[in-house]
Amino acid sequence: MKYIDQHLIRVSFGQAPADVIIKGGNLINVFSAQIYPADVAIANGRIAAVGDVGYAAGENTEIIDARGKYLAPGLIDAHLHAEVPKVTLTRLANAVVARGTTSIMTPFDQIGVVNGIDGIRWVLDEAKNTPLKIFHSGASRLPYTTPASTIAYRFGPAEHAIAQQWEEAVGIWEYMSDSIVDFDGPVFEVADMAIRNRLTLHGHAPVTVGKILSGHVAAGMHDDHESYTAEELAEKLRQGVRALIRRGTHSDNVPPLVRAITELRLPTRHMSLCTDDLDCTDITELGLIDHLVRYVIKLGVDPLTAIQMGSLNTAETYRVDHLVGSIAPGRIADILLIDDLPNLNIAAVIANGKLVARDRRMLTPVASPTYPANFYNTMHLDKPIAAEDLYITVDDAQATQARVLAIHLEPEEGLLSQGREVTLNIADGRILPDPAQDVLYISVTDRHSGKGLTGKAFISGFGLKEGAIATSTSPDDDNIITIGASVEDMAVAINHLVNIGGGQVAVNKGAIMADIPLPVSGLMADISAEDMAQQEGTLNRAAYALGTKLKRPFFFIIFLSITAIPEYAVTDRGLVAHATRTVINPVLEVQRA
DSSP states (O other): OOSOOHHHHHHHHTSSOOSEEEESOEEEETTTTEEEEOEEEEETTEEEEEESOGGGOOTTOEEEEOTTOEEEEOEEESSBOTTTTSBOHHHHHHHHHTTTEEEEEEOOHHHHHHHHHHHHHHHHHHHTTSSOEEEEEEESSBSOOSSOOOOSOOBSHHHHHHHTTSTTEEEEEEEEHHHHHTTOHHHHHHHHHHHHTTOEEEEEOTTOOHHHHHHHHHTTEEEESOOOSHHHHHHHHHTTOEEEEEBOSSOBOHHHHHHHHHTSOOOOTTEEEEOBSOOHHHHHHTOSHHHHHHHHHHTTOOHHHHHHHTTHHHHHHTTOTTTSSSOSTTSBOOEEEEEETTTTEEEEEEETTEEEEETTEESSOOOOOOOOGGGSOOOOBSSOOOGGGTOOBOSOTTEEEEEEEEEEEOGGGTTOEEEEEEEEEEETTEEOOBGGGTEEEEEEEOOSSBSOOEEEEEEESSOOOSSEEEESOOTTTOOEEEEESOHHHHHHHHHHHHHTTSEEEEEETTEEEEEEEOOBTTTBBSSOHHHHHHHHHHHHHHHHHTTOOOSSHHHHGGGTTOTTSSSEEEETTEEEETTTTEEEOSEEEEEEO
């Protein structure tokens, strides 16, 4: 992008006609927190003037009638993993731009795991053909996991030396608490590089307060999306950390965090809105940042303040407010026409100065590109997985029971896990799952190297009574995560995902109940968000038939290899304790009859 556009300046001066004038609307000024009548002149996709712009009208200037509507800046998601919805970037852009989100902050870290820095660059170039603006922060490290799990491509200082020079670069992503506490040398090298390049360090610091928080801020953490209480958010703000308030499919922190505004009366200009991770069901039914703006309004936040939180505040946090986040001269012309402000009903979306959507529908959806061949056939397994590869076994032939540590999930607590000790039966040296106690097997199988290294543990809280479910899209390492009441069905699920090139699947009694093929990097499909939402519904219903009561079982499963979230995770190396960042044995004690 050329920042100094002389033609734009001439239009501002009245020396050349505007391409477009939006006329008759009420401007939401996110700088002055005012609403007043103003027209907007646009040239070359950017805003030339705001106010009385009649002087910029020419005989070929397009006039957009905004009478009776409010003009708001395009919304910005402050923290989004763009691969998680399981559709390609162009398909995602069609879905979210139509709902008013015209910019996203994202790392493409999952594509990085599978396709490396060249894959990330390809998708960033793909974005240039869509109305969606992408601001990129390279992953602080790949893999994020500690100890490091198996991935196809790593991302460290050498990759950052390239990526931090890209025009889309705004910082480093998931500057994790673990890395700071553990004095991770390569991550500190990447962080220092970013600061020298005038980029920012975007944190991942769940339930972090006190002296540990002080150390994080001393290490340069600029913002954080992992606050769980108003008090935690308030302490981070007081320490100079900008707060990202999150509502994703997996974790809704909005009600407790909005208390910082409505009860603690903290100023909002350093608060932004983000989704972090969403499925297409939520995108199509609710929206993206448009939903969060409506959500915080209903919880008592003033509409203009809510729009600030979804636009300017985020742009300032990422230091791109000279480009997006407001309706002001020089900015990219991303403008929403709203006909019901309290309910944020978006009647039309203008992106890059062009009318692209009405009533939540793209006028002309952007056509998908052809992905390179190396984005396909990314599921590598030298030989099929057998059930015997998945059982946890004991050597004692006389053992009849084992006391084990299971990961325990409470869905209302989001992704934070606990430990649960339980006694399981042993048969022929194999520890058996026990659906009656809600104790299932969980495994993670390397799908990158072909070697099929598999970590095994137990999990509680999923509620399957039979069968198994599995996924190949699974940040942080995008290996195959499988949960099952039947180890035999787990093996069927893993092998099926390898055979179809990646995806998600439900299996019972050896038969495929439903699946979602994800052939692009084993992460995504080139289908619309609406079609993906329908497939998500079918797959979730298959999981319900297996006994789970989780509303989004295939969303919870994908995060269970994240070692940066307390207290336990599973990778292809085994059960990992967050507190020590070590692999531990889930078998605590073996008992004889």
